[in-house]
Amino acid sequence: MTKEELFSHVIAYFEATMPVAETELQYRNAFELLVSVILSAQCTDKRVNMVTPALFAKFPDALSMSKASIDEVRKYIKSISYPNSKAEYLVKGSKILFEKFNSKIPSTVEELTTIPGVGRKTANVLLSVIYNQPTMAVDTHVFRVAARIGLTTNAKTPLQTETQLVKYFPAEKIPLAHHWLILHGRYVCLARKPLCEKCGLTKWCKYYNQKIKAKNN
Numbered sequence: 001m002t003k004e005e006l007f008s009h010v011i012a013y014f015e016a017t018m019p020v021a022e023t024e025l026q027y028r029n030a031f032e033l034l035v036s037v038i039l040s041a042q043c044t045d046k047r048v049n050m051v052t053p054a055l056f057a058k059f060p061d062a063l064s065m066s067k068a069s070i071d072e073v074r075k076y077i078k079s080i081s082y083p084n085s086k087a088e089y090l091v092k093g094s095k096i097l098f099e100k101f102n103s104k105i106p107s108t109v110e111e112l113t114t115i116p117g118v119g120r121k122t123a124n125v126l127l128s129v130i131y132n133q134p135t136m137a138v139d140t141h142v143f144r145v146a147a148r149i150g151l152t153t154n155a156k157t158p159l160q161t162e163t164q165l166v167k168y169f170p171a172e173k174i175p176l177a178h179h180w181l182i183l184h185g186r187y188v189c190l191a192r193k194p195l196c197e198k199c200g201l202t203k204w205c206k207y208y209n210q211k212i213k214a215k216n217n
C-alpha cells in the first residue's frame with residue numbers, strides 16, 4: 001500500500017466517523033483561545049475549562065491581563081499544572097500582544113512565537129483554529145497516533161511529524177485532521193494500551209498489523 005492510499009483510507013474513515021472534530025477547549029474569542037492553549041500545555045482541556053470562566057471574567061482581554069500581577073493571575077490557575085510559569089506567560093504575553101500587536105492575535109508562526117508561552121505547536125493550533133490555515137500542530141497524541149498508523153515514518157521530532165503529515169493530507173483537510181488524530185489518541189489509540197478492538201483502522205494500521213495481529217496469530 002502506498003502512502004497516498006494509506007492517507008486516503010484514513011481520511012475516508014475519519015470523515016465517516018468524525019465529520020465534525022473540534023478543540024475541546026471552551027473559548028469565545030481568539031484571545032481566550034490563546035490563553036486556553038497556553039494553559040493546556042501538560043494539562044487536560046477539561047481542567048483548563050474549569051478555571052477559565054473565572055479567569056476571563058476577571059481579565060477579559062490582553063490589556064486587563066497585561067496590567068495584572070503574576071500573583072493575581074496565579075490565584076485563578078493554581079489547580080493547573082505549572083501555575084507559576086503559566087501565570088508569567090499570560091501576563092508577559094498579554095503585554096506583548098497589546099503593545100506589539102494591538103491586541104490582535106498575529107497570523108504567522110514567526111510573530112506568534114515571539115509571545116511568551118507560545119511555541120510552534122501552540123502557534124499552529126492558533127493559526128489552524130483562528131485563521132483556518134493548513135498548519136498541523138503536533139502534540140503527543142498526533143505524534144503517537146500518526147506513527148502507529150504509519151502515516152509517518154521514523155519521525156523523531158514533532159517537526160518531522162508535522163512535515164510528513166502536511167505533505168500527504170490535502171491542505172483543506174489539515175485543520176480537521178489535526179483534531180481527528182488528537183481525539184483518536186485521546187479516546188481510542190491510548191498511549192499505554194490502544195483500544196484496537198474499538199478502532200476501525202485495524203486493516204491499514206501499521207502498529208496493529210505488526211504488533212497486535214502478529215502476536216495473536
Ligand code: SF4
Pocket residue numbers: 148149188189190194195196199200201202205206207208
Ligand atoms: S488499530 Fe490500534 S494502534 Fe492502530 S490506530 Fe487503531 S487503536 Fe491505534
